[in-house]
Amino acid sequence: MHKLLLIFTLWTGFWADKYPKSIVGKWGAEDVQLGDAAKNMPQQQKDMMLMMAMAMFATATLEFKADHSVNITADMPNVPKGGKWEYDASKGLITVTGAPNKEGKPQILLITATERSGQIFFQIAKTPMVLTMVRKK
Numbered sequence: 001m002h003k004l005l006l007i008f009t010l011w012t013g014f015w016a017d018k019y020p021k022s023i024v025g026k027w028g029a030e031d032v033q034l035g036d037a038a039k040n041m042p043q044q045q046k047d048m049m050l051m052m053a054m055a056m057f058a059t060a061t062l063e064f065k066a067d068h069s070v071n072i073t074a075d076m077p078n079v080p081k082g083g084k085w086e087y088d089a090s091k092g093l094i095t096v097t098g099a100p101n102k103e104g105k106p107q108i109l110l111i112t113a114t115e116r117s118g119q120i121f122f123q124i125a126k127t128p129m130v131l132t133m134v135r136k137k
Contacts, residue, residue, distance in 0.1 A: 018114070019113060019114060020114075020120055022089075023085075026135065027063070027120075027133045027135060027136065028062075028136045029057035029060065029133060032050065032053045032054050032129060032131055032132075033050075033130045034046055034129065037127070041128075049129075053129050056074055056076060057074055060074035069082070069084060069085075070082065070085040072096070079096075080099065080109060083098035087113075092114055094113055094122075096109040109125070
């Protein structure tokens with residue numbers, strides 16, 4: 001019984017999503033997919049959203065600097081272009097806080113980073129977009 005439990009634990013731990021240890025660096029999207037949040041959308045809406053996301057991230061970069069400043073070149077509404085970032089590696093949660101908007105509230109972007117099979121994925125909160133990321137030189 002103990003061997004079975006150990007094998008199951010090792011197997012699930014091997015295949016489970018993990019969180020990157022560090023996100024410092026310049027990142028670009030290698031691929032854009034729609035996650036589970038889009039499963040109930042009509043196909044036409046999925047196609048349109050995917051086309052827009054691919055155009056948005058085709059040349060965009062997200063640069064997380066060691067001093068916790070951030071530069072995001074993606075042209076997305078309500079996304080801070082500059083600001084500060086924090087990363088909780090135990091949850092894979094990136095929090096980007098930018099300058100206050102017109103209402104005086106700070107702009108906040110939440111991204112969940114996961115690592116699976118040697119690839120890094122960024123899931124942008126409140127969107128179905130899942131980006132396969134690569135470090136840029």
